[in-house]
Amino acid sequence: MSGRPAGEHKVISVPEGLDGERVDVALARLTGLSRSRASELVADGHVLLDGHRPAKSERVLFGAVLEATIPAPPVVEVVPIPVDALSIVHEDDDIVVVDKPVGVAAHPGVGWTGPTVLGALAARGYRISTSGAPERQGIVHRLDVGTSGLMAVAKSEHAYTVLKQAFRDxxxxxxxxxxxxxxxxxxxxxxxxxxxxxxxxxxxxxxxxxxxxxxxxxxxxxxxxxxxxxxxxxxxxxxxxxxxxxxxxxxxxxxxxxxxxxxxxxxxxxxxxxxxxxxxxxxxxxxxxxxxxxxxxxxxxxxxxxxxxxxxx
Incomplete structure (x- = not known):
């Protein structure tokens, strides 16, 4: 797997309700990022306030323009890692339903080096839908690492599209x-x-x-x-x-x-x-x-x- 997705660039006018807030607080509220992530972006020079690089403690004013370049997360590959405790509840040409044990993530993610549902299925030779982000292909819903139980994964492109919509609906x-x-x-x-x-x-x-x-x-x-x-x-x-x-x-x-x-x-x-x-x-x-x-x-x-x-x- 090669290449990285492009980063995201946001240009936002500060609303009246955030007048006087710190830059990092305002950025977090306006973008949905965590406060710590917003602080990192400011400290790393990825944020402009009315054209200049602010300190994270600088205060924003109503109508000021915040520009933020949010680097894309690195692409994470699916590594085949056997998970003996993961059981297959159902399988056909379109879906596979698994009973996920604790300690297994749904898919790879930044900072996670442990086993995943996708890695376990790859280790068993399953071919999964290629729809979705590269590291989340076939995943239509997720369970936390610390939560066990049933998960459905799409094997066909048709199943991915239909099930994603079913969850949205x-x-x-x-x-x-x-x-x-x-x-x-x-x-x-x-x-x-x-x-x-x-x-x-x-x-x-x-x-x-x-x-x-x-x-x-x-x-x-x-x-x-x-x-x-x-x-x-x-x-x-x-x-x-x-x-x-x-x-x-x-x-x-x-x-x-x-x-x-x-x-x-x-x-x-x-x-x-x-x-x-x-x-x-x-x-x-x-x-x-x-x-x-x-x-x-x-x-x-x-x-x-x-x-x-x-x-x-």
Whole structure:
């Protein structure tokens, strides 16, 4: 794989609501970049304020012109790495549905050198759709590295196009189970709160008014002394959506310190990652139009943690 995608150049007029803000803060708010990434761009000379290179602490004024050249991330190759624990739930000429274990990313990314779903499939000789960015070919939706469960990957170009649109149209059924701290009140509910990148932390997201629309439905299956087991359905598929939304209502996923979970409880139940599993996946088959539904069971670490929580009652 050769070459790099071109960088992005943005020219933005500072709105009245950002008058007096620091350059890095204004850039982050206007572009959706994290605060730290915006600061790096300013420090590296990739940002102009009314034609000059500002310090990141310089203040912007209403009507000023911000110019930012955002270098493209490096192209990351798919390296075939066997993942014995990754199981094939279904395969045909158009799709392959896998049960992804914890510790495996959906696709390669900058800074990630571990195993991926695409690398595991390549190691087994699967040919995947060439649609999508080079390092994400065939990927129509993703799971976090620390989340296990069902993922569909497109093998044909037709399947990629149809499934990507199905996810955009919110007609794919995605069911998760999560063990969260405490007891959500009400026991059944909907969290409708926009999600955006965290302004100060890379790789973290937060509920923010200017974020993307995000809707999560949950219902309590089991209530225990320290935690509750929930079934969760997503209307949207934002990065870290369940983790962010559960943290926002003060019931983070057990074992998820990034979003405020108690590490003491995680240690007590033997968890080294968030208790979150993609249990069900259903959609209309991209070729036949027939409904297909897939199911997964809890992996050993999540089952053991749930058993311990039940025993603590």
């Amino acid at each position: 919110r007609v794919v059924d995605k069911t998760y189970h999560s063990l969260v701290q405490g007891h959500p009140d009400p026991h059944t509910g909907t969290i409708d709160a926009p999600i955006a990148r965290h302004p100060k932390h890379d790789f973290k997201f937060t509920v923010r008014a200017d974020g993307r629309a995000s809707v999560t439905h949950y219902a309590t299956l089991e209530a225990h002394r320290y935690a509750s087991l929930l079934t969760i359905k997503l209307e949207t598929g934002r990065t870290h959506q369940i983790r962010v939304h559960m943290a926002a209502i003060k019931h983070p996923c057990v074992g998820d310190p990034l979003y405020g979970a108690d590490p003491t409880l995680a240690a007590r139940v033997g968890l080294e990652r968030q208790w979150l599993h993609a249990l069900g996946l259903g959609f209309d088959h991209p070729r036949t139009g027939e409904r297909v539904d897939f199911a997964s069971t809890y992996p050993a670490d999540l089952q053991a943690a749930l058993d311990t929580v039940r025993d603590l009652d």
